[in-house]
Each structure stands twice: as C-alpha cells, then as structure tokens.
Amino acid sequence: MPIITLTTDFGLHDAYVGAMKGVLLSVCPDLQIVDITHLLPPQDLQTAALLLPDVVPYYPAGSVHVVVVDPGVGSDRRGMVMRLDFADGPRWLVGPDNGVFTVVLDRAQSFDAVALTEPRFWRNPPSSTFHGRDIFAPVAAHLACGVELGAFGPSLADPLRLAFAMPQPTPTGGLTGNILTIDHFGNCVSNISVADLTAYGLLETLTVKIGTQQLQGVLRTYSEAASGAALALIGSSGYLEVAIRDGNAAQVLGISRGMPLTIER
Amino acid sequence: MPIITLTTDFGLHDAYVGAMKGVLLSVCPDLQIVDITHLLPPQDLQTAALLLPDVVPYYPAGSVHVVVVDPGVGSDRRGMVMRLDFADGPRWLVGPDNGVFTVVLDRAQSFDAVALTEPRFWRNPPSSTFHGRDIFAPVAAHLACGVELGAFGPSLADPLRLAFAMPQPTPTGGLTGNILTIDHFGNCVSNISVADLTAYGLLETLTVKIGTQQLQGVLRTYSEAASGAALALIGSSGYLEVAIRDGNAAQVLGISRGMPLTIER
Amino acid sequence: MPIITLTTDFGLHDAYVGAMKGVLLSVCPDLQIVDITHLLPPQDLQTAALLLPDVVPYYPAGSVHVVVVDPGVGSDRRGMVMRLDFADGPRWLVGPDNGVFTVVLDRAQSFDAVALTEPRFWRNPPSSTFHGRDIFAPVAAHLACGVELGAFGPSLADPLRLAFAMPQPTPTGGLTGNILTIDHFGNCVSNISVADLTAYGLLETLTVKIGTQQLQGVLRTYSEAASGAALALIGSSGYLEVAIRDGNAAQVLGISRGMPLTIER
Numbered sequence: 001m002p003i004i005t006l007t008t009d010f011g012l013h014d015a016y017v018g019a020m021k022g023v024l025l026s027v028c029p030d031l032q033i034v035d036i037t038h039l040l041p042p043q044d045l046q047t048a049a050l051l052l053p054d055v056v057p058y059y060p061a062g063s064v065h066v067v068v069v070d071p072g073v074g075s076d077r078r079g080m081v082m083r084l085d086f087a088d089g090p091r092w093l094v095g096p097d098n099g100v101f102t103v104v105l106d107r108a109q110s111f112d113a114v115a116l117t118e119p120r121f122w123r124n125p126p127s128s129t130f131h132g133r134d135i136f137a138p139v140a141a142h143l144a145c146g147v148e149l150g151a152f153g154p155s156l157a158d159p160l161r162l163a164f165a166m167p168q169p170t171p172t173g174g175l176t177g178n179i180l181t182i183d184h185f186g187n188c189v190s191n192i193s194v195a196d197l198t199a200y201g202l203l204e205t206l207t208v209k210i211g212t213q214q215l216q217g218v219l220r221t222y223s224e225a226a227s228g229a230a231l232a233l234i235g236s237s238g239y240l241e242v243a244i245r246d247g248n249a250a251q252v253l254g255i256s257r258g259m260p261l262t263i264e265r
Numbered sequence: 266m267p268i269i270t271l272t273t274d275f276g277l278h279d280a281y282v283g284a285m286k287g288v289l290l291s292v293c294p295d296l297q298i299v300d301i302t303h304l305l306p307p308q309d310l311q312t313a314a315l316l317l318p319d320v321v322p323y324y325p326a327g328s329v330h331v332v333v334v335d336p337g338v339g340s341d342r343r344g345m346v347m348r349l350d351f352a353d354g355p356r357w358l359v360g361p362d363n364g365v366f367t368v369v370l371d372r373a374q375s376f377d378a379v380a381l382t383e384p385r386f387w388r389n390p391p392s393s394t395f396h397g398r399d400i401f402a403p404v405a406a407h408l409a410c411g412v413e414l415g416a417f418g419p420s421l422a423d424p425l426r427l428a429f430a431m432p433q434p435t436p437t438g439g440l441t442g443n444i445l446t447i448d449h450f451g452n453c454v455s456n457i458s459v460a461d462l463t464a465y466g467l468l469e470t471l472t473v474k475i476g477t478q479q480l481q482g483v484l485r486t487y488s489e490a491a492s493g494a495a496l497a498l499i500g501s502s503g504y505l506e507v508a509i510r511d512g513n514a515a516q517v518l519g520i521s522r523g524m525p526l527t528i529e530r
Numbered sequence: 531m532p533i534i535t536l537t538t539d540f541g542l543h544d545a546y547v548g549a550m551k552g553v554l555l556s557v558c559p560d561l562q563i564v565d566i567t568h569l570l571p572p573q574d575l576q577t578a579a580l581l582l583p584d585v586v587p588y589y590p591a592g593s594v595h596v597v598v599v600d601p602g603v604g605s606d607r608r609g610m611v612m613r614l615d616f617a618d619g620p621r622w623l624v625g626p627d628n629g630v631f632t633v634v635l636d637r638a639q640s641f642d643a644v645a646l647t648e649p650r651f652w653r654n655p656p657s658s659t660f661h662g663r664d665i666f667a668p669v670a671a672h673l674a675c676g677v678e679l680g681a682f683g684p685s686l687a688d689p690l691r692l693a694f695a696m697p698q699p700t701p702t703g704g705l706t707g708n709i710l711t712i713d714h715f716g717n718c719v720s721n722i723s724v725a726d727l728t729a730y731g732l733l734e735t736l737t738v739k740i741g742t743q744q745l746q747g748v749l750r751t752y753s754e755a756a757s758g759a760a761l762a763l764i765g766s767s768g769y770l771e772v773a774i775r776d777g778n779a780a781q782v783l784g785i786s787r788g789m790p791l792t793i794e795r
Contacts, residue, residue, distance in 0.1 A: 001560060005548065011449025012277070012542070015319035015502075018270065018301035022323030025268060025297065029325065032555065033299070034563070036548035042450055043511060054545035058552030058663070060559065071511055074486025128486045130501035133323070184541025185572055221604025221658045236660035237545075246573060246601055276714025277542070280584035280767075283535065283566035287588030290562065294590065295531060298564070307715055308776060336776055339751025393751045395766035398588070 001032040002144035003063040005055070007048065008132065009040040010068070016130070020066075020137045023123060027141035036065075043071040045100050049162055050180055052093075052104040054237050061089025066132075066140045070096045074128035079116035079135055081143060081152050082159065084108035094140040096131070099162035117153035167192045174264040175200055179210075179242075179257055186248030188255045189241040192263060194234045202263055208232040210242055210261040213253055222246075266297040267409035268328040270320070272313065273397065274305040275333070281395070285331075285402045288388060292406030301330075308336040310365050314427055315445055317358075317369040319502050326354025331397075331405045335361045339393035344381035344400055345424065346408060346417050349373035359405040361396070364427035382418035432457045439529040440465055444475075444507075444522055451513030453520045454506045457528060459499045467528055473497040475507055475526040478518055487511075531562040532674035533593040535585070537578065538662065539570040540598070546660070550596075550667045553653060557671030566595075573601040575630050579692055580710055582623075582634040584767050591619025596662075596670045600626045604658035609646035609665055611673060611682050612689065614638035624670040626661070629692035647683035697722045704794040705730055709740075709772075709787055716778030718785045719771040722793060724764045732793055738762040740772055740791040743783055752776075 004024060010016040017038050024031055036055050040048050048069045056065050070077075078097040083090050085108055093101050097115070105111060116135060119126075121142045126134035139152055167177035177192040188210075197203040197218075208215040215232045218240070225231040225245040230253060235241040242261070243249050250256065269289060275281040282303050289296055301320050305313050313334045321330050335342075343362040348355050350373055358366050362380070370376060381400060384391075386407045391399035404417055432442035442457040453475075462468040462483075473480040480497045483505070490496040490510040495518060500506040507526070508514045515521070534554060540546040547568050554561055566585050570578050578599045586595050600607075608627040613620050615638055623631050627645070635641060646665060649656075651672045656664035669682055697707035707722040718740075727733040727748075738745040745762045748770070755761040755775040760783060765771040772791070773779050780786065 003555060005552075007548075009449075013302055013304045014446075014448045015301070015316050016448075018272075018299065018320040019323045021299050022270075022320065022325075022328075025299075025328075026323065026325045030266060031297075032561075032563075033297075034548065034551050034555075035300075035565075036545070037543055039543045042513075051545050055548040055552065058549045058556065060552075060556045063552075063555075072488050075488035127501040129498065133501065181544075183544045183546075184539075223602050223605035233659065236657040236663065248572075274714075278567055278569045279711075279713045280566070280581050281713075283537075283564065283585040284588045286564050287535075287585065287590075287593075290533060290564075290593075291588065291590045296562075298562075300565075307778075337753050340753035392766040394763065398766065 001030050002028065003032045003034065003059060004140050004144050005034040005036050005059065005063065005065045007036040007040065007051065007065065008038045008068040009042045009044065010038045012038055016132065019133045023133055023137040024141045027138050028145035031144060040069055043069060045069055045098060045162060047181060048100045049103045052101065053107050056091050056104050057086060059091060061091065064092040064094060064140050064144045066136050067093065067095040067100050068132040068136055069100055070098065070131060072096065072098055073131050078156065079131060080113050080156050080159065081116065081139060081149060082111055082113035083149055085110045092143055094136050094143065097156065097160050099160045101159060102162045105159065112149060113156040113159055114149055115153045115156040118151065121147065121152060165191060167196050169200065170262065172264060173200070174262060175202065176260060176262045178261065179255060179259045182250045182257060186250040187235065187241050187243040188249050189235055189237070189239050190261055192240045194238050197240065202265065205265060207264045208242065208261060209264065210255060210259065211253060215242065266295050267293065268297045268299065268324060269405050269409050270299040270301050270324065270328065270330045272301040272305065272316065272330065273303045273333040274307045274309065275303045277303055281397065284398045288398055288402040289406045292403050293410035296409060305334055308334060310334055310363060310427060312446060313365045314368045317366065318372050321356050321369050322351060324356060326356065329357040329359060329405050329409045331401050332358065332360040332365050333397040333401055334365055335363065335396065337361065337363055338396050343421065344396060345378050345421050346381065346404060346414060347376055347378035347424065348414060350375045357408055359401050359408065362421065362425050364425045366424060367427045370424065377414060378421040378424055379414055380418045380421040383416065386412065386417060430456060432461050434465065435527065437529065438465065439527060440467065441525060441527045443526065444520060444524045447515045447522060451515040452500065452506050452508040453514050454500055454502070454504050455526055457505045459503050462505065467530065470530060472529045473507065473526060474529065475520060475524065476518060480507065531560050532558065533562045533564065533589060534670050534674050535564040535566050535589065535593065535595045537566040537570065537581065537595065538568045538598040539572045539574065540568045542568055546662065549663045553663055553667040554671045557668050558675035561674060570599055573599060575599055575628060575692060577711060578630045579633045582631065583637050586621050586634050587616060589621060591621065594622040594624060594670050594674045596666050597623065597625040597630050598662040598666055599630055600628070600661060602626065602628055603661050608686065609661060610643050610686050610689065611646065611669060611679060612641055612643035613679060615640045622673055624666050624673065627686065627690050629690045631689060632692045635689065642679060643686040643689055644679055645683045645686040648681065651677065651682060695721060697726050699730065700792065702794065703730065704792060705732065706790060706792045708791065709785060709789045712780045712787060716780040717765065717771050717773040718779050719765055719767070719769050720791055722770045724768050727770065732795065735795060737794045738772065738791060739794065740785060740789065741783060745772065
C-alpha cells in the first residue's frame with residue numbers, strides 16, 4: 001500500500017483531520033495513512049521544519065509526506081510537491097511553499113519540485129481557508145496512486161527557505177547555541193549537533209552552561225545520571241540536549257524555547 | 266478495504282479506543298480504521314452532531330462511521346445502524362439513537378435505519394457501560410464485512426433528533442445567531458450559513474456584532490486581514506466565523522460557545 | 531494484514547511515534563498499525579501494566595503489541611519478545627523487561643519469552659536513548675512478518691514483575707482496596723474486582739466508603755443514578771469504580787490515584 005503521512009497544526013478536536021483523510025481515501029482507496037502529529041504549535045513553521053528530518057528518512061522510499069502549517073492559506077503563497085532524493089531512494093513532500101520543508105530539504109542529495117497549479121487534481125472549487133482538504137490531500141493521493149510530478153504544475157526551482165540560527169564559536173574555543181525544541185518529557189534539545197561538537201573538539205570534555213546550571217560531560221543514557229539529576233546527552237536526533245533523569249528538565253530548570261546555552265571546554 | 270471511522274468522547278489516555286479497534290479487527294480483519302476524534306467534550310451530543318456533516322460526506326460511498334457519545338448507555342435508549350443516501354451514494358452510521366446524527370441526517374436525501382436487537386452480532390454478554398466495544402464496534406465490523414442492514418434488527422423509522430437554535434431575522438433586516446463551536450485555532454464558528462446570508466441579501470455588505478466587537482465585511486481568507494486583526498469570514502464548512510489573523514479569537518475577544526452575534530447591513 | 535499496536539508515554543507532539551511507524555513500515559510494508567495510547571504518564575510502569583489487559587485480549591490471535599515505557603533505556607535492563615498463550619490463541623508482546631507486562635502476563639495460561647540480543651533485527655547502531663525506534667519497532671515488524679521467536683535471542687524465563695497492592699479483608703468481613711486509575715471521564719477504578727466481591731459475599735448488599743462519601747449498593751449502569759449523583763458500579767473491565775452520573779467523580783469528590791476505599795456489608 002502507498003504510504004501517506006500527515007503533519008499539521010490542526011489539533012485533535014475538530015473535523016479537519018478527518019475530512020482530509022476522507023479526501024485521501026476517496027482519491028486513492030488503499031492507503032497506509034499515518035498521523036505524525038496534529039499538535040504542532042499553531043502556525044509555527046520553525047517547529048514543523050525541525051520535526052521533519054526526524055520523521056521523513058525513517059519511511060520507505062516512495063512515501064508521501066503531507067505537511068500543513070499554513071498561515072498564508074488563500075494568499076498568493078504557492079502550494080507544491082517536492083521529490084527529495086536520499087541515498088536509499090526518494091521521498092515526496094506536499095504542502096505550502098512557506099519554508100516548512102527547509103531542514104529536511106537540506107538533508108537531501110537533490111530535489112525536484114513543482115508548483116500546484118492544475119485544478120484537475122483538486123476538489124473544486126477549493127475553499128480559500130482549507131487547502132489541506134481541497135488541494136494538498138487530493139494532490140498527495142493522486143501522487144501516491146501514481147500521477148507523475150510534472151502533471152501537477154510547472155517547475156518550482158526556488159522553494160522558500162527559513163533561516164535558522166546556527167551555533168557560533170566563542171573566543172575561548174567553545175560554542176554558543178540555543179534551545180530549539182522541548183519534547184513531551186521536558187527534554188530540551190539544542191541546535192548544537194554531535195558533528196559540531198566533534199568539529200570543535202568539544203565532545204570528550206565539555207561543560208554545558210544554561211541559565212544557572214553547569215553540567216559536566218556528555219552522558220550516553222538518561223540512566224547514567226542519578227534520579228532527579230540534570231544531565232547533558234546526545235539525543236536520538238544527534239543533537240545535544242539537557243534532561244533530568246526521571247524528571248522534566250524544562251519545568252524543573254525553567255528552560256524555554258530559544259534560551260541560549262554555552263559549551264565550554 | 267472497507268473504511269470504518271471512529272468519533273467518540275473517550276479521550277486518548279485509556280484503553281477504550283484500543284479495545285474497540287481490537288474488536289473491529291477481530292470481526293473484520295482487513296479494515297481501514299480512521300480516527301476522526303476522541304476528544305469530543307464528554308457526553309456533548311450537540312458538538313458531536315455538528316461535527317459529522319464536516320466529516321461523513323468526504324468519505325467514499327459505502328464507508329461506515331461509528332459515533333459513540335453515549336450518556337444513556339445501558340438505559341433503554343436504542344442502538345442503531347442508519348444508511349444515509351447522498352447524491353454520490355450511501356454512507357453508514359452506527360451508534361446510539363440519542364440525536365447525535367441529527368445534522369448529518371438532515372443533509373441526506375433519504376435514509377433507512379434499524380434498531381440493534383440481534384445479539385448474534387455483539388460480544389456477549391455485553392457490558393452495561395461500554396456498548397462501544399461490545400455492540401457498536403462488532404456491528405460496524407459485520408456491516409463493513411457485508412452483513413445486510415435488515416439483519417441487525419427491526420426498522421427504526423423515527424430516529425431521535427436534537428433541536429438546534431436557528432438564526433432569526435431582526436426587525437432591521439439583519440440576522441441574529443450564536444457561536445456553535447470554537448475550533449483548535451480559536452476560530453469561532455456561528456450557526457449562520459452562507460446560504461442564510463445570501464437569502465437575506467446580507468453577504469455583500471454587512472457588519473458583524475459580537476460582544477463589543479464590530480467587524481465590517483466578510484473576508485475571503487485569513488491572510489487578507491492584518492496580523493492580529495479580527496475578521497469575519499465564511500469558513501470551510503460554509504458558516505460565518507469570527508477569527509483573528511495569526512491569533513486565537515476565542516481567547517483574545519473573550520468569545521465562548523453559545524455567545525450571540527448579530528449581522529446587520 | 532499483520533496487526534501491530536503501539537502503547538507508549540511518548541506524547542503526541544514530537545517525532546518519536548512517527549519515526550517508530552516509519553521503521554515498522556520499512557521492515558514489514560503491509561501492516562495494520564494501531565495506536566492504543568501515547569499519553570501514558572511519563573515513565574509510569576504501573577499505569578501501563580494496568581492498561582494492557584483491557585487491550586491485548588480484544589485483538590485477534592497473532593497480533594503484536596509494542597509497549598515502550600522505558601525509564602531504563604540504555605542501561606542493562608533487557609529488551610524482550612514474549613508470546614502469551616490465551617484460550618483463543620497467542621498474542622505477542624515486545625518491549626523492555628521492566629515489569630510493564632506484569633498484569634497481562636498474569637492473565638495468560640502460559641508464556642514463552644526471549645531477550646533481544648540479535649542486532650541483525652535492529653537498526654544499527656541503535657541510539658542509546660530511543661530503543662523504541664531502533665530495537666523494539668524493527669523487532670516487532672520482523673515478528674509480524676514471520677520471524678520465529680527463537681531468532682531474536684536466548685530464552686528469558688524470569689520476566690520482571692511489578693508488585694501490585696491486592697485488596698485486603700477487614701475484621702468485619704469487608705474489603706479494603708485503593709483507586710488504581712482515573713479515566714478520561716473522571717471515573718475512579720479500584721483494585722477490587724467483581725470476583726473479589728463475589729468471593730467475600732459482598733456483591734449484593736454493600737456500602738462503599740471513600741473519603742467522606744458513602745455509596746449504597748452497586749448499580750448496573752450510570753443511567754440508573756440521578757444526574758449529578760455519585761454511584762458505585764462494576765466497570766467494563768470487571769472492577770468496582772466510583773463515578774458521577776453526567777459528571778467527573780475525581781474532580782467533584784476529590785479522588786486521586788492511590789486513595790483507599792472500603793467495602794462494607
């Protein structure tokens with residue numbers, strides 16, 4: 001069965017997600033539909049962009065990923081379909097051209113994209129406020145059922161990209177960065193990757209400073225810390241995170257999104 | 266694969282939804298099971314009834330929709346299966362006969378329904394508090410796998426219907442209505458439809474009064490307003506709603522369910 | 531299609547669940563994937579253990595149930611696959627050997643289990659903090675697609691079991707117990723089963739004392755009480771629970787997990 005995943009800020013209370021799935025199944029009856037999340041913070045393109053590289057590459061080649069975080073719906077922002085080429089094959093992305101694909105696009109070897117201009121693949125007339133249901137869902141289902149990329153519209157060579165703050169070196173040979181996401185457990189994930197730490201020779205012996213906390217060294221697992229103790233480790237996405245063993249670091253340490261942290265030798 | 270959707274007030278923490286799906290798959294192994302929502306306000310028949318017309322018609326003909334909001338479970342309220350006939354084919358509804366299907370039933374061209382009285386299609390003996398698992402799920406799965414409507418019980422000609430407040434004309438040629446639902450984004454959806462506005466000649470030039478707000482005109486998209494500005498538009502269900510561009514109208518404007526609004530020329 | 535269910539404390543905001551499903555589908559393409567819940571209280575093994583017997587037996591024989599509540603991830607706690615034998619056939623469990631399967635294991639007639647030591651069925655190298663994605667998901671998918679139990683590792687004869695408080699007899703012929711779980715509706719489910727009440731001859735005429743409340747008799751359905759009244763009944767899992775008709779008993783009566791209750795004649 002073709003796979004279509006859904007990532008939105010639609011929440012779980014309303015009819016929006018259910019309507020999209022009905023349209024998917026009406027166009028392409030035998031689908032594996034997977035919910036990634038519908039609880040992205042409303043209209044938060046950055047959080048959506050950061051999530052996708054932790055999802056898309058784990059799906060089989062050929063899978064289709066619909067992402068709808070769309071504050072500009074109904075304006076002249078373009079809709080698009082994009083093929084991302086990875087070493088093990090292509091994945092497909094469908095959604096607004098508003099930068100939501102920035103990070104996962106950077107991970108791909110190459111890409112090809114088209115703007116969605118062909119109404120014969122839409123529900124018509126499309127609502128001006130719900131392109132998820134009326135444009136992105138039917139386009140994704142046609143794609144999953146075999147329609148070629150070029151059929152959906154003309155080439156889109158310059159997908160919009162968001163700018164993300166990158167970690168910066170300090171005068172003393174360390175790095176500064178900030179907290180990009182806080183997960184369900186309260187683990188605070190930074191924008192400093194294991195590759196950054198390795199490149200600056202910081203991975204083996206380092207001190208993490210965040211707020212009033214100083215954490216020595218990078219642990220391998222949560223269970224290496226004492227229960228209730230704060231720790232730094234490399235999370236499952238390959239980024240430095242601050243956590244509390246058996247606890248919620250964001251709440252206990254008062255960490256919020258965007259807070260700076262410094263890595264020193 | 267036959268499609269069965271689930272709409273309940275069971276929440277997402279407990280075993281209830283998982284148990285229902287196990288029963289579905291035990292009766293009819295190859296199903297497309299779709300969650301619409303499990304976060305309806307507990308025992309809120311009106312919200313459930315208003316959701317269904319935004320979901321059911323988007324699914325393919327033949328799809329089965331199970332709805333369990335069931336404060337009277339175990340009492341003498343009837344269970345039922347209903348076939349709704351639409352221009353593009355039938356959809357099936359399974360759940361308690363407590364009015365939860367009122368609005369979607371009004372949208373259908375015709376219907377046929379039976380009361381659930383045949384225990385051979387149930388888990389036996391059924392729990393007196395969880396008919397979702399023991400009666401509605403197995404009945405829906407048998408239906409999806411091909412059992413005929415008449416096999417489940419005798420005809421039920423008079424399904425219970427809820428009364429909904431309709432918009433009322435004002436002495437000055439306007440309309441009064443109220444807010445029926447508030448969605449995940451804080452958009453406040455009224456009971457005044459685009460058809461009502463057209464019938465009263467109000468669509469082109471109108472003022473919406475709600476609380477202390479006065480909004481001039483109906484916009485086509487959220488993005489036509491300035492960021493942070495309040496606006497009125499016709500939402501994706503065809504009803505007038507009050508929103509804030511890039512914001513939460515219910516929170517910012519202090520709007521709650523049931524609040525009246527007035528449309529004037 | 532083989533069935534794999536997922537029960538975790540991962541929440542619904544992050545990429546974790548989506549990544550696991552991608553791995554499942556990459557290993558075994560045609561699956562029926564079912565979410566039981568991802569909202570278990572973080573790292574709460576007891577709540578997870580109590581949920582499973584209300585889920586697993588309702589699924590068809592042969593179904594695979596992945597459970598990831600895993601505070602000890604990356605430590606020397608073992609991973610495992612377990613076959614549980616029920617009267618109507620086997621079910622399979624995959625997850626950490628930390629006691630999370632205690633209660634459903636007690637309901638089975640017999641079992642066989644192995645420790646997960648064979649990396650050829652994992653994503654390699656596995657993250658030290660996310661075995662759900664890198665070990666449990668691929669093992670479950672291989673199992674669902676036909677790999678034999680013995681291939682995953684050596685026999686594990688002594689799965690870890692949690693101790694649960696059992697109801698105790700009182701000097702006057704009653705029983706004391708406590709509240710184990712509070713569901714989405716605020717119904718407060720105790721550890722006293724209908725079998726306990728029958729064994730002590732308490733089922734027909736009893737008084738339930740909890741906090742300052744005294745409830746006479748066991749009702750059959752919520753609808754037998756007046757709206758807003760407190761009541762005791764036997765819930766759909768076969769345990770005594772305290773509820774409020776059309777209301778939230780935990781909130782209104784101030785009941786929390788662990789609170790003691792006493793059954794008297």
